[in-house]
Every structure is written in structure tokens, then in C-alpha cells.
Amino acid sequence: MKVVIVGGVAGGATAAARIRRLDEQAEIVAFERSGYISYANCGLPYYIGGVITDQAELTLQTPESFWQRFRVDMRVRHEVIAIHPERKAVxxxxxxxxxxFEESYDKLLLSPGAKPTQPELPGVGQVFTLRTVEDTLRIHEFVKTHHPRSVVLAGGGFISLEMAENLRELGMEVTMVQRPKQLMNPFDPEMASFIHAKMRKKGVRLLLGHTVEGFEEAPGGVRVLLKGAEPLEAELVVLAIGVTPDTQLAKEAGLELGVKGSIAVNDRMETSVPDIYAVGDAVQVQHFVTGEHTLISLAGPANKQGRIAADNICGGNSRYQGSQGSSVVKVFDMTAAATGINEQAARKAGIECDKVYLSPASHAGYYPGGRLLNMKVLFEKNTYRLLGAQIVGSEGVDKRIDVLATAIRAGLTALDLKDLDLAYAPPYSSAKDPVNMAGFMIENLANGTVRQFHWDEVDALPRDGSVTLLDTRTAEEYQSGHIEGTIHIPVDELRERMNELETGKLVYVICQSGLRSYIACRILEQNGFACRNLAGGYRLYESVMLDRCAAEEAFPCGMDKR
Amino acid sequence: MKVVIVGGVAGGATAAARIRRLDEQAEIVAFERSGYISYANCGLPYYIGGVITDQAELTLQTPESFWQRFRVDMRVRHEVIAIHPERKAVxxxxxxxxxxFEESYDKLLLSPGAKPTQPELPGVGQVFTLRTVEDTLRIHEFVKTHHPRSVVLAGGGFISLEMAENLRELGMEVTMVQRPKQLMNPFDPEMASFIHAKMRKKGVRLLLGHTVEGFEEAPGGVRVLLKGAEPLEAELVVLAIGVTPDTQLAKEAGLELGVKGSIAVNDRMETSVPDIYAVGDAVQVQHFVTGEHTLISLAGPANKQGRIAADNICGGNSRYQGSQGSSVVKVFDMTAAATGINEQAARKAGIECDKVYLSPASHAGYYPGGRLLNMKVLFEKNTYRLLGAQIVGSEGVDKRIDVLATAIRAGLTALDLKDLDLAYAPPYSSAKDPVNMAGFMIENLANGTVRQFHWDEVDALPRDGSVTLLDTRTAEEYQSGHIEGTIHIPVDELRERMNELETGKLVYVICQSGLRSYIACRILEQNGFACRNLAGGYRLYESVMLDRCAAEEAFPCGMDKR
Incomplete structure (x- = not known):
């Protein structure tokens, strides 16, 4: 059997090694357009930032080492320019x-990846993109030789965030421009506000909701033209507005395509053409939560798919179970992670969802070093099916997102989270782990023990006396900032001072995180008041408000008091 | 409704708060024998070690604060000495x-906890135990005033390990004595060897397999008498040989007891006597994995049970789903964690189990700071039901154990681990997460792609030429230490040098971690050799051998080359 592989990174390299392990006799040839194979794609921004200091770390595998161990003929700087399914050759x-030249195959595996989206903009050739080791070296070289003091990053996804951190750590003035009004689209906007705050605190300027219209040469750099706003000038511009499946080859060969020009495959990673498989960022996958066809460009799925394609190429029957978009990104000293779908995706998929917000400590409060996690857990109304989660914090974020990702994958309900038997010791967690806490809160909603209202309903609440807005925090907390129109009774005084509340009026109850206001709701409900608890508390509301204010002014605003 | 609670820590305090949230009218009285409520049980050793510097951190909740928020009458230094079920009073x-005095109840909740096991040994009164805040203050005071330079810790469980670390960090000479031949019984001995090595490296002396027979006063301290060995002398002795359910009260009241004198309860946390509930370290639980009745003294289960008892006391119907013993402990700069059952427990429960060992990096190798995890995953033969996992390492240990704990709880099989969609970025994980890797390895076993042999079979393998022992590591690795009787061919030279192996003989293949030897097995199998791969590699074998050697000499041995 002769296997030809298009692309020698992630899925392609994984498949090549697996095929060899399963079939010592197969002839395996891989063509990689760039000069490097099996490189550390996700580490490229960290090389530019000097976190990874040795270029060899990025490219641990070489064609020589791959040949030595796996007898795979890895040909770098070779581009496959056409597929000829009729005569099984490329x-x-x-x-x-x-x-x-032409190379024949018995089985062909396409792992071409995705390329940085390059919009049709005037002057776009002047700016850098980041995909390959070569791109990295180019930016690295530019930084070393030109010492740019300012950079504009167009885009607000994983790579752009990582670049922002790395270039900021090098001392550059960093401006991020992004058409959507938030960074990191896996996150809902209120959760993204925590990311924005961190970026601004670290001195990154965010221009959200702005559209780049083109680029011009400027003295000593590039002028970035914005729609309806003053142009920006910077000595370095990096375009990272997303990736597009690199599927021209597949398209020309007549392979069936899926969403956004991706390659359609079945769960065996087979394309529409016999003996042609495809994996990685170029293929359409089924979303594990929605069941919809989608594109998920992440390294984890690519590697898993490579292994599955290899199994099937070698006569096995492995099936890809779908992607759920679990992802994590370092944002300076913060970590942001998500799994499953967010509210916007739920709406799009027609799934009616509910949610809880919580901000528990990453580990026991009495053990030093614990930090608050900002968590959101989404579930389907009525069925309590887990839909997704988003967490932003300093420590233990990746752990909780992986626990929740596993729960989603296993089909646990949101109510099952309370029963998870997770490992506790003071340096690592709390006896009631944050994931358990989310389960307890969701059980309270399910039982009707508490009812919520949300940050985006606050401003529209009537201030005409027809309802009561009650803040239950301490006097100190209340004075440092509160929602307009609230009356203030600390939770611990509520039983004595309940007579200050007008009976017969719905009470909207607020505290810092949502915990004390929940207790207040329980006290009030049992004394005849109908209540709603502000999910996520003043903390979440304030984060969104400060974010809006900062976004309007496009520079850090009101952040100093945090 | 009047609820009386025996014990104001963990389960008792959780239940009290939950009952109040569910029932604003209930009268709730809790009796706590010690002077403190709801204290940070698991943090006590860290206060002695000065990691937690403020005593107030340990005792954040006071009877006053609990009254203010929850209107629970928390009476400290009150001991319940008898239960009178017939007239519903204590x-x-x-x-x-x-x-x-007598106090009547409508519902009674027992949360008495477990007390340090105090064996009938001569002179045992002279030594410290650690259970309450008072115990902690006593040891803290003794350390502050007497400045002991040496300590003997009897016992090798969580508290003992935490004490060892904390006292060692204070500069004491620390000796741990323990009857079993290993520390930390949730771990199988070969995994415990990594813990032993860390303890010894940090200068803790381990006397394993030694029995304490008694204590005597000695000049300036205590003499610890050992069976068949020289006595030890130390200026401080702490007894932490385990805990015993504190159930004298329940026994005298005629409540049905379970294993080891624990209180028998159903899944609603109801005892055999109507209107009496029990939770926490004192109750018998059903093990989630084996289904057997057992005792699991951990804070997570205690808190969950408290909540469930409260729900049911207030007319609800909550059910405890069993404990699986997920636990984690900090061992200096190392973390050790386990979930489910170990091999010994599987044998005892009559479950036929298989296992994989792996030592992946905690995060992407090219991103700085990654450290090896030592992982073991256990599953049932044939069914591939996940049974348990043990991990020892520096970073990311608690994350992977919680993912595996969730997988076990959700009923995933060991094969499902390969499909988990976990969050990856270089600072946090690898594209193939260690948990995925375990799944890949188990799939290879299931498919017959590879067969294993184990560290405890190595020494008994024939060296008479009837089988081949093949080490596939580099020359450098081989020279720094190898298994006797092996021939050496690096994996990358195997295809050329296969003729050096005698055909027709079973080949036992070895590398450092088990990965290269797996590749070698695949090469050899497809060339007609039957192979077995050393699970966990030379790394695991060496750790056990060095541990044995150190244990015999009872001082650090051969560790310097690690």
C-alpha cells in the first residue's frame, strides 16, 4: 500500500506515524509546502515573544528524524498542486x-490545514500573517532588526491574543482592531468583558467594533485605514482575522465541500471520493453539542482525526465522535477557557438555554494564593442537558473547563455536576468544588428554590417604585459602587429590617457574586416576598459596564478602582 | 420544626446553613464539642507550618457570624453525651x-466526624494527635516554645504527609514510621515509590514496614519503641495512623452500625432510627466503583452529604450517589492524586483489572516549565470499565485526576478517554492530552496492537536465552542504568539490526517510558517476532528498585543520579 499525505503538520504527521505503526510495509510519502514538519503550531507567538527561546524547540521533528523512526518520506517545500482521483495520483x-512531477497513491490523506484569512483590502501585502514557521521567523526577524515600537493586530481570536501578550511583553504599544464588539468569539460578551479588562490593564488598546478598510505605507510603518474612524499608524501590522480552510486543491479535484469551503467528510474521515481521506482544520466536523456541521480549527481535533484516518486507511474502523470546541488561551497572568456552545450559538441552533454565573475561589480561601474564577455554565431549559461553559480567571481555569468538557462529552446533565466526586486539598480546590457549586446552583433553579434575573435586564428594570431593587452587600461594598435605584440592606440585617420593604412588590436582589443575594431571596421568599436574584452579582454587571465605558472611550477607563 | 445537629464542622455546618435556606422557620441548634465551628479541617497542618499565618483564616465562621446570617444556634464546647430516640431528645x-441538660428534637443530624485512631500503646498519652483547631494550637504552641529539632510522625496518610512537609519546611528532622511498606494507601506501591522518592529527596526519613510498640519519656523528648528495631528518639511525636468513626453515641443509642463501627445510612442519609440522619466521616458509604460498603473520610463527600441530609430533613428527596475516593495531596513541590480504586482494592472486590502507565509532559514540551506526570489508569478487563487512576507529578496532576474522576462518575469506558475533547494551548496541555493518551494506549491493548508486561515481572524473566530482553533506548540512556540481561538496540536502528535478534523467541521490549518500546514492538511484530512491551518503561521499574534499595537502608540511596 502506498499512502500519500498532503501536509506534514498536526493531523498529517500524526496519521503518518500511526500508519507506520499499523503497517510496517506501507510506503508513506508526505508533501509539506513549508520548510518544516510536525512543528509546534500553537507555540509560534511564544517564539516571537521570546518565551520559547530556541527555534529548534518549535521544530523538534525533522524529515530526517521522521524517516529514522517511522520511515516516512517527508518532503518539505513540496506543494501538491492537483489531485487526479481517476488515476489515483497527485x-x-x-x-x-x-x-x-506526479506521485501515485493507493490512499490519499489531505491535511492541508487552514490559511490566515486575507481579505481583499488595498495594500494588504504589506502586513504580516502568522501560520507557518517561516511566517514566525519573518516576524521574529522584523522585530529583531526594526525594533518596532508599535503594532496593530487586526483580529481578536486566539493567535491575535497570544500575539498581543507576547508583543506587549516585548514593550510594544499594542492596538487590537476587531470588527465584532468583543474579543474571543467562543465567549459571550459579558464573559469577554473580563478578558477585555485584563488586556486594557496590561496596556493593550482595544478598538472593538471597528472595521479595517485597508493599509497604506506611512513614514516608518503602515497606516491602517478604518471605516468611519481616524486611521491608525504602527510600525508593525499583523493580520489575524481568522483562518479559512485551505481547500482549493480539494475543490478542483471535485471533492464534496461543506460549510465555508471546508472538505466534507464522514465520521471515518473519508471524503466523497473513494480512497481520499481528509483531516484537520480543512474539514467540516459535526458539532458534538448541536449536531450541526461546522468548522473547528483546533489542534486537538486535528490530531485525533489524523489517528482515526490512519486506522481506517489501514483497514480499521475508527469513528470520529465530533468536536465540541474545548479551548483555552493564556491572557497575560489570566486564563480564559471555553467548551461546548455559548448563548449565541445556542440561539442559532434553536436551543433554549439557561445559565448560571459564579465566582468561586480557585482553591480553599484559607490557603494562600487562591483567586476568583469567573464561571458561566449553560444548559438546556427543561432537559438540563449541559451545553457549554466559559471560565476566565487566574488559576484552575483549565481544570474546571476540562471537567465540564468531560461531563458534556459523557452526556451528564447540569444537575449531575453536584454529584461529581472531585479531588480536594486546600492548595487545589474547595470541598465544594466550583463545578459542584455550579451543580448546586442549577439544582436550586430546577427546584424553584431561587429565580434569577440577568445583567442585561438591570438597566430596563422600572425605577418608578413598582418593584424593589435591593442591594444586600456591606455598606463598604455599596458605597464603592452600586446599581442606580437600589435600596441597601445588608443580608445579615435583613431579618430585622424587612419592614423597610414594601410588601406585594417583586424584589430584585443584588449582592457582589450572587451568593448572599440568594440567601436574602430565601429569607424574603419565606416571608411572602417574590424575589429575583441577580445572577453573577454586581461583579458581573460592573465588569460589563466598565467594559462598555472603556470601549466607548477606547482607552482604559474607571479601571483603577478595581 | 426543631433540628438538632451534633457537630458543627463540614457536614454539620453545611447542613445547618442549607436547612435555614430551605426553612426560615425551623429552629436549628448545633452542638460542637470543640471550641470552633466550620473550621478549615484540611488546612490545620498548614497553620502549624506557617503557610497559613493567621489563625482567623482557619476559623472564618464563628457562632456569632453563623447566627447573624443563618440564625443557627451554634453552641461550641457542648458535647452530646446521649441520644434518646424514644423521647426524641439528646x-x-x-x-x-x-x-x-436535655434538648429535644424533631429531626436529629449526626455529624460527629472521625477521631484519630489511638492504639492501646504504652505511653500514648505523651504524643500529639491532630484533629481539631485546639490540637493544632497545641502543636503550634509546642513548636513555638520548645523549638523541637526532630519529629517522629507515626502514620503515612494525608495528614501525616502534610505534617511531614510542613515540619520539614520549618527545618525539623522528620522521620515517618508506618506499618505498611508504603505511604498513602490509595496508591499502588509502584506509584507510591515516586512519593517516597520525593520525601527522601526533601530529607524526610521513611521507616516503612515498622510497627510502633509504644512510647517512653526520654531526655528532652519521647522515645518511640519499634517492634524488632532500634527505638527512635524525637523532641516531638505526632500520631496520625488514621481515623476511626466517632460513633460511640450512635452505638449506645442503638443505631445500626456499618463497617468499622461506622453509622449505617441509606442514600437519603437516614439512619436505622426514624428522624435521625447522619453524614460525614462517621457514616458508611457505598463505594461508587465497587458498590461495596466502605468508609471514606474526606471533606468533599461530607459536605455533599450534609446538603442531602438537609434537603431530606426539610421534606425533600435527595439521594447520595456514593463516594469514589477522589483525593489529592501536596507533597512539597509535587502533587499526588487518586480516584476510584487501586489494584489491591480491585483484587479485594474480585474485579479483574488491567492497567496502563504513562509519563507524558504536563503541557506542550516546547513551552517552558512542563514536567512529567506519572500516570496509572486502571480498567476492568473485557468490559473496559474505568476503575481508577493514580497520578504523581508537579503540574496538572489535579486536573487530570478530576477529568478521570468525572469520566468514572459518568460511566465512560477506558476507551472513551481517547475521544475526550479537552482544552489545549501550549501552557496548559498537549494537543493529545495525557488523558487522551491513556485512551489511545488502552485502545491499542484492546485491539491487540500491543501486549504489555509489568515492572513486577521483570526480575523473574528467564535470562537463559529462552527469551530476548531488548532495550531500545539511546546508548546514553542505556549506559546510565539498565535491566540486567538486556541487549541494546536503539529503536531508530532496529530495522537495520533486526538480524541481531534470534527468531522464534519472545521479545520483551524496554524503553524509558514505554513509547519507543511500543514502536519497536510494532516493528518487530510485523517482522514475525512476538513481543511484550514494558508498561511504564525503565522509568517506573527504576523508581521501584531505587525505592526498595532506599527502604532497606532506610536512608536516601542512589537518588542523587535522578
């Missing part, structure tokens, strides 16, 4: 010599 | 005044 161009 | 002694 046309290849040697990018070093320009020479073109 | 007899209580005020430990400050000596006065005794």
Missing part, C-alpha cells in the same frame, strides 16, 4: 527547484 | 460549666 511541485 | 454537657 501533481507535486518542488518549491526549491520548480520541478513538477 | 443529653448535652456544657464542657465549660460541666452542666448537663
Amino acid at each position: 501533481s507535486v511541485r518542488n518549491l526549491s527547484t520548480g520541478e513538477t | 443529653s448535652v454537657r456544657n464542657l465549660s460549666t460541666g452542666e448537663t
Whole structure:
């Protein structure tokens, strides 16, 4: 059997090694357009920032080492330019010599990845993108030789965030421009507000809701033209507005395509054409939560798919179980992670969802070093099916998102979270782990023990006396900032001072995180008041408000008091 | 409704608060024998070690604060001395005044906890135990005033390990004595060897397999008498050989008891006597994995049970789903964690189990700071039901154990681990997370892609030429230490040098971690050799051997080369 692989990174490299392990006799040839194979894609921004200091770390595997161990003929700087399914061959161009040749195959695996989206903008050639080791070296070299003091990053996803952190740590003035009004679209806007606050606190300027219209040469750099706003000038511009499946080849060969030009595959990673498989950022996957076809460009799925394609190429029957978009990103000293779907995706998929917010400590409060986690857990109304989670914090974020990702994958309900038997010792967690806490809160909603209202309903609440807005925090907390129109009774005084509340009026109860206001709701409900508890508390509301204010002014605002 | 609670820590305090939230009218009285309520049980050793510097941190909740928020009458230094189910009352002694009185109840909740096991040993009164805040203050005071330079810790469980670390960090000479031949019985011995190595490296002397026979006063301290060995002398002795359910009260009241004198309860946390509930370290639980009745003294289960008892006391119908013993402990700069059952427990429960060992990096190798995890995952033969996991390492240990704990709870099989969609970015994980890797390895076993042999079979393998022992590591690795009787061919030279192996003989293949030897097995199998792969590699084997050697000499041995 002769296997030809298009692409020698992530899915392609994984598949090549797996095929060899399963079939010592197979002939395996992989063509990689760039000069490097199996490189550390997700580490590239950290090389530019000097966190990873040795270029060799990025490219641990070489064609030579791959040959030695796996007898895979990894040909770098070779681009596959056409597929000929009818005669089971590909046309290849040697990018070093320009020479073109045909290579036959019994099985073909496409792992071309995705390329940075390059919009049709005037002057876009002047700016950098980041995909390959070569791109990295180019930016690295530019930084080393030109010492740019300012950078504009167009885009607000994983790579853009990582670049912002790395370039900021190098001392540059960093401006991020992004058409949507938030960074990191896996997050709902109120959760993104915590990320925005961190970026601004670290001195990154965010221009959200702005559209880049083009680029011009400027003295000593590039002028970034914005729609309806003053242009920006910077000595370095990096375009990271997303990735597009690199599927021209598949399209020309007549393979069935899926969403956004991706390659359609079944759960065996087979394309519509016999003996052609495809994996990685170029393929359409089924979303594990919604069941919809989608594109998820992440390394974890790519590697898993590579293994599955390899199994099937070697006569096995492995099935890909779908992606759920679990992801994590370092944001300076903060971590932001998500799994499953967010509210917007739920709405799009027609799933009616509910949610809890909580801000528990990452580990026992009495053990030093604990930090608050900002958590949101989404579940389907009525069925309590877990839909997704988003967490932003300093410590223990990745742990809780992986626990929740596992719970989603296993089909646990949101109510099952309370029963999870998780490991506790003071340096690591609390006896009631944050994930258990989310379960307790959801059980309270399910039982009708408490009813919630949300941050985006606050401003529209009537201030005409027809309802009561009650803040139950301490006097100190209340004075440092509160919602307009609230009356203030600390929870511990509520039983004595209940007569200050007008009976017969719905009470909207507020505290810092939602915990004390929940207790207040319980006290009031049992004394005849109908209540709603502010989910996420003043903390979440304030974060969104400060974010809005900062976004309007496009510079850090009101953040100093945090 | 009047609820009386025996014990104001963990389960008792959780239940009290929950009952109040559910029932604003209930009268709630809790009697706590010690002077403190709701204290940070698991943090006590860290106060002695000065990691937690403020005593107030340990005792954040006071009877006053609990009254203010929850209107729970928390009476400290009150011991319940008898239960009278027939007239629904308890007899209580005020430990400050000596006065005794009766208190009636409608519902009674027992949360007495477990007390340090105090064996009938001569002179045992001279030594410290650690259970309450008072115990902690006593040891803290002794350390502050007497400045002991040496300590003997009897016992090798969580508290003992935490004490060892904390006292060692204070500069004491620490000796741990323990009857079993290993510390931390949730771990199988080969996994405990990594813990032993860390303890020894940090200068803790381990006397394992030694029995304490008694204590004598000695000049300036205590003489610890050992069976068949020289006595030890130390200026401080702490007894932490385990805990025993504190159930004298329940027994005298005629409540049905379970294993080891624990209180028998159903899944509603109801005892055998109507209107009496029990929770926490004193009750018998059903083990989630084996289904057997057992005792699991951990804070997580106690808190969950408290909540469930409260729900049911207030007319609800909550059910405890069993404990699976998920636990974690800090061992200096190392973390050790376990969930489910170990091999010994599987054998005892008559479950036939298989296992994989792996030592992946905690995060992507090219991002700085990654450290190896030592992982063991246990599953049932044939069914591939997940049974348990043990992990020892520096970073990311608690995350992976919680993911595996969740997988066990959700009923995932060991094969499902490969499909988990976990969050990856270089600072947090690898594209193939360690948990995925375990799944891949188990799938390879299931498919017959590889067969294993184990560290405890190595020494008994014939060296008479009837089988081949093959080490596939680099020359450098081989020279720094290898298994006797092996021939050495690095994996990358195996295809050329296969003729050096005698055909027809079973080949036992070894590398450092088990990965390269797996690849070697695949090469050899497809060339007609039957192979077995050393699970966990030379790394695991060496750790056990060094541990044995150190244990025999009872001082650090051969560790310097690690």
C-alpha cells in the first residue's frame, strides 16, 4: 500500500506515524509546502515573544528524524498542486527547484490545514500573517532588526491574543482592531468583558467594533485605514482575522465541500471520493453539542482525526465522535477557557438555554494564593442537558473547563455536576468544588428554590417604585459602587429590617457574586416576598459596564478602582 | 420544626446553613464539642507550618457570624453525651460549666466526624494527635516554645504527609514510621515509590514496614519503641495512623452500625432510627466503583452529604450517589492524586483489572516549565470499565485526576478517554492530552496492537536465552542504568539490526517510558517476532528498585543520579 499525505503538520504527521505503526510495509510519502514538519503550531507567538527561546524547540521533528523512526518520506517545500482521483495520483511541485512531477497513491490523506484569512483590502501585502514557521521567523526577524515600537493586530481570536501578550511583553504599544464588539468569539460578551479588562490593564488598546478598510505605507510603518474612524499608524501590522480552510486543491479535484469551503467528510474521515481521506482544520466536523456541521480549527481535533484516518486507511474502523470546541488561551497572568456552545450559538441552533454565573475561589480561601474564577455554565431549559461553559480567571481555569468538557462529552446533565466526586486539598480546590457549586446552583433553579434575573435586564428594570431593587452587600461594598435605584440592606440585617420593604412588590436582589443575594431571596421568599436574584452579582454587571465605558472611550477607563 | 445537629464542622455546618435556606422557620441548634465551628479541617497542618499565618483564616465562621446570617444556634464546647430516640431528645454537657441538660428534637443530624485512631500503646498519652483547631494550637504552641529539632510522625496518610512537609519546611528532622511498606494507601506501591522518592529527596526519613510498640519519656523528648528495631528518639511525636468513626453515641443509642463501627445510612442519609440522619466521616458509604460498603473520610463527600441530609430533613428527596475516593495531596513541590480504586482494592472486590502507565509532559514540551506526570489508569478487563487512576507529578496532576474522576462518575469506558475533547494551548496541555493518551494506549491493548508486561515481572524473566530482553533506548540512556540481561538496540536502528535478534523467541521490549518500546514492538511484530512491551518503561521499574534499595537502608540511596 502506498499512502500519500498532503501536509506534514498536526493531523498529517500524526496519521503518518500511526500508519507506520499499523503497517510496517506501507510506503508513506508526505508533501509539506513549508520548510518544516510536525512543528509546534500553537507555540509560534511564544517564539516571537521570546518565551520559547530556541527555534529548534518549535521544530523538534525533522524529515530526517521522521524517516529514522517511522520511515516516512517527508518532503518539505513540496506543494501538491492537483489531485487526479481517476488515476489515483497527485501533481507535486518542488518549491526549491520548480520541478513538477506526479506521485501515485493507493490512499490519499489531505491535511492541508487552514490559511490566515486575507481579505481583499488595498495594500494588504504589506502586513504580516502568522501560520507557518517561516511566517514566525519573518516576524521574529522584523522585530529583531526594526525594533518596532508599535503594532496593530487586526483580529481578536486566539493567535491575535497570544500575539498581543507576547508583543506587549516585548514593550510594544499594542492596538487590537476587531470588527465584532468583543474579543474571543467562543465567549459571550459579558464573559469577554473580563478578558477585555485584563488586556486594557496590561496596556493593550482595544478598538472593538471597528472595521479595517485597508493599509497604506506611512513614514516608518503602515497606516491602517478604518471605516468611519481616524486611521491608525504602527510600525508593525499583523493580520489575524481568522483562518479559512485551505481547500482549493480539494475543490478542483471535485471533492464534496461543506460549510465555508471546508472538505466534507464522514465520521471515518473519508471524503466523497473513494480512497481520499481528509483531516484537520480543512474539514467540516459535526458539532458534538448541536449536531450541526461546522468548522473547528483546533489542534486537538486535528490530531485525533489524523489517528482515526490512519486506522481506517489501514483497514480499521475508527469513528470520529465530533468536536465540541474545548479551548483555552493564556491572557497575560489570566486564563480564559471555553467548551461546548455559548448563548449565541445556542440561539442559532434553536436551543433554549439557561445559565448560571459564579465566582468561586480557585482553591480553599484559607490557603494562600487562591483567586476568583469567573464561571458561566449553560444548559438546556427543561432537559438540563449541559451545553457549554466559559471560565476566565487566574488559576484552575483549565481544570474546571476540562471537567465540564468531560461531563458534556459523557452526556451528564447540569444537575449531575453536584454529584461529581472531585479531588480536594486546600492548595487545589474547595470541598465544594466550583463545578459542584455550579451543580448546586442549577439544582436550586430546577427546584424553584431561587429565580434569577440577568445583567442585561438591570438597566430596563422600572425605577418608578413598582418593584424593589435591593442591594444586600456591606455598606463598604455599596458605597464603592452600586446599581442606580437600589435600596441597601445588608443580608445579615435583613431579618430585622424587612419592614423597610414594601410588601406585594417583586424584589430584585443584588449582592457582589450572587451568593448572599440568594440567601436574602430565601429569607424574603419565606416571608411572602417574590424575589429575583441577580445572577453573577454586581461583579458581573460592573465588569460589563466598565467594559462598555472603556470601549466607548477606547482607552482604559474607571479601571483603577478595581 | 426543631433540628438538632451534633457537630458543627463540614457536614454539620453545611447542613445547618442549607436547612435555614430551605426553612426560615425551623429552629436549628448545633452542638460542637470543640471550641470552633466550620473550621478549615484540611488546612490545620498548614497553620502549624506557617503557610497559613493567621489563625482567623482557619476559623472564618464563628457562632456569632453563623447566627447573624443563618440564625443557627451554634453552641461550641457542648458535647452530646446521649441520644434518646424514644423521647426524641439528646443529653448535652456544657464542657465549660460541666452542666448537663436535655434538648429535644424533631429531626436529629449526626455529624460527629472521625477521631484519630489511638492504639492501646504504652505511653500514648505523651504524643500529639491532630484533629481539631485546639490540637493544632497545641502543636503550634509546642513548636513555638520548645523549638523541637526532630519529629517522629507515626502514620503515612494525608495528614501525616502534610505534617511531614510542613515540619520539614520549618527545618525539623522528620522521620515517618508506618506499618505498611508504603505511604498513602490509595496508591499502588509502584506509584507510591515516586512519593517516597520525593520525601527522601526533601530529607524526610521513611521507616516503612515498622510497627510502633509504644512510647517512653526520654531526655528532652519521647522515645518511640519499634517492634524488632532500634527505638527512635524525637523532641516531638505526632500520631496520625488514621481515623476511626466517632460513633460511640450512635452505638449506645442503638443505631445500626456499618463497617468499622461506622453509622449505617441509606442514600437519603437516614439512619436505622426514624428522624435521625447522619453524614460525614462517621457514616458508611457505598463505594461508587465497587458498590461495596466502605468508609471514606474526606471533606468533599461530607459536605455533599450534609446538603442531602438537609434537603431530606426539610421534606425533600435527595439521594447520595456514593463516594469514589477522589483525593489529592501536596507533597512539597509535587502533587499526588487518586480516584476510584487501586489494584489491591480491585483484587479485594474480585474485579479483574488491567492497567496502563504513562509519563507524558504536563503541557506542550516546547513551552517552558512542563514536567512529567506519572500516570496509572486502571480498567476492568473485557468490559473496559474505568476503575481508577493514580497520578504523581508537579503540574496538572489535579486536573487530570478530576477529568478521570468525572469520566468514572459518568460511566465512560477506558476507551472513551481517547475521544475526550479537552482544552489545549501550549501552557496548559498537549494537543493529545495525557488523558487522551491513556485512551489511545488502552485502545491499542484492546485491539491487540500491543501486549504489555509489568515492572513486577521483570526480575523473574528467564535470562537463559529462552527469551530476548531488548532495550531500545539511546546508548546514553542505556549506559546510565539498565535491566540486567538486556541487549541494546536503539529503536531508530532496529530495522537495520533486526538480524541481531534470534527468531522464534519472545521479545520483551524496554524503553524509558514505554513509547519507543511500543514502536519497536510494532516493528518487530510485523517482522514475525512476538513481543511484550514494558508498561511504564525503565522509568517506573527504576523508581521501584531505587525505592526498595532506599527502604532497606532506610536512608536516601542512589537518588542523587535522578
